[in-house]
Amino acid sequence: MTTDFWFACIGAVLIAMALFTFIRHTHLLRRILAFNIMGSGVFLILVGLAQHQRQTDPVPQALVLTGIVVAVAATALALIIFRRFYQLSGRTELDEDQQ
Amino acid sequence: MQFAFDSMLGLGLLACAAGVFWSRDLFRSVVMFIAFGLLLALTWVRLEAPDLALAEAAIGAGLTGVLLLDAIGHLRQHNEHSPRNHWLLPLLCCIALALLLILSFNARPEASISLPQLVAESLPESGVEHPITAVLLNFRSYDTLLEIAVLLVAAVVAMALNDGLAAAARTSTEQSNRDPVLAGFTSRLAPVILLVAIYVLWAGSYMPGGAFQGGAILAAGLVLLKLADFHIERYAESLLRLGLAFGFLVFLAVATSVMIGGRPFLTYPEAFAGQFILFIEAVLTFSIGLILFSLFNQSPGQEVPHDN
Amino acid sequence: MTAFWWTVAALLLVTLLAGLIRIWRGPNPADRMLAAQLFGTTGVAILLLLAQAMQTPALNDVALVPALLAVVAMVAFVRRARPEAEEPE
């Protein structure tokens, strides 16, 4: 078990945990958090798996670097939309999620 | 000892994620998420990706955490309603997904071409010495061009969602109570942050660093200034708005202007590739910093949310 | 020498992860943010040690960033976080 492979496995578990939270919880802020961690899991798999059994690989690293910056922009936008939604409706969950 | 370090780091990541997911108090989730970001930066170091560690540290400490804390500061209550009742089927599916992913790691086919080798071979032609910068701004510069476009779109959407509200909020906090210690500290730290951002940008051509990391650090510096009640955007609003699109436009202009010389889109003349890349990176750093800052600055609900 | 750096880094990681307990237990938001502050400082220390242990001086640059920006999250908390409303709904 190399370092790269170990962290790729951690990434897989993170994705599964985040997906579970995403399905189970309806609070939008928690969903944004879960989505972020899911993204981190994907990044870990991308870099870890590509470097497994080989030397460091600049191509997935560059891809993930773009991914990290896009992810923070997406998070910021999601938070802005969430806060506007909260401001207008006073709710933190979507309509179809209310029981 | 290396092994112990890695195992603890991995388990720490999982523990933080579990804390984010299963705490009822959302504020606790957010702080756990900040801790998760720092552990992730350490993980990138262990995966020998210092570029990613730089970006993660800058974004995690300076931006994501701030955005989340700002958002949660405007929620009336931090506790969540009870989650959904049906959980068994999703749980089983997610466990199956994790197992499937890990099993598939071993079954994947060997790649027929070795990308690291290709990059290493063509590195001398790229004009920079650091392979990741070469990939981002020369070999795969399409990705970077489109990425800055995505960021620009995000900033424009944020502005469209918030037109007028930010201005109203700004006048309402006109007589803000500026903390003297914080203001003094910020006014001394801000030049250092700017210097480090430029250093990271400059270092990108021969060692870990570059436009994204520099831009993230710059954005964090602007956010700090804003939090300490230095209203920079009031003095130079039109300039800031122009700066948002500047990176994308300059990149596009450079990319198309090489076509006049008969070259394909987005290929630089080899002799000047280094200068071209540094120029584009400098503009990108500036633009990325401004875009990320404006995504923070445009957040609605600076004033107290509705009362109905 | 390298083994020593690794040992110290692992020890520091243990203290870092122990800080998670304080984030979890709280009891009030300020305590949680304090623990996050501890993460910043200890993280810088671990990065410096890893720079020695892995023989990559570039990691010192990585350590520079959390040292520079650790305070930003704290400022955001102090300036923007409001206490929870008294009655829930």
Place this chain on the structure above:
Amino acid sequence: MIYLQYLLVGAGCLFFIVGTLGLLRFPDTFTRIHAITKADNLGLGLLMLGLLPSTESLPQALKLILIWLLVLAASATASYLIAHYVKAQSPDALPHADTTSEEQD
């Protein structure tokens, strides 16, 4: 020289452990602020001193010192801010210290 390095880094590590212990064991927020700002900054300083002889060049060494100074300044400000925040949240949190801390406000 190497033994000195061992000693300094070991002592630094010890301070980090003590700081975390303080964070976990101290009874209230104000005492916890002491634990992390004092112990951890001293720990980082010792660690940095221990690492200095191993750096390759003068700029690297200066960078280490810069990092320490930055952390010192940031911790000082952060502890001030959080103490102020906690005091504003619960003015009666410091029953015995009211007379002394009033002057600073």
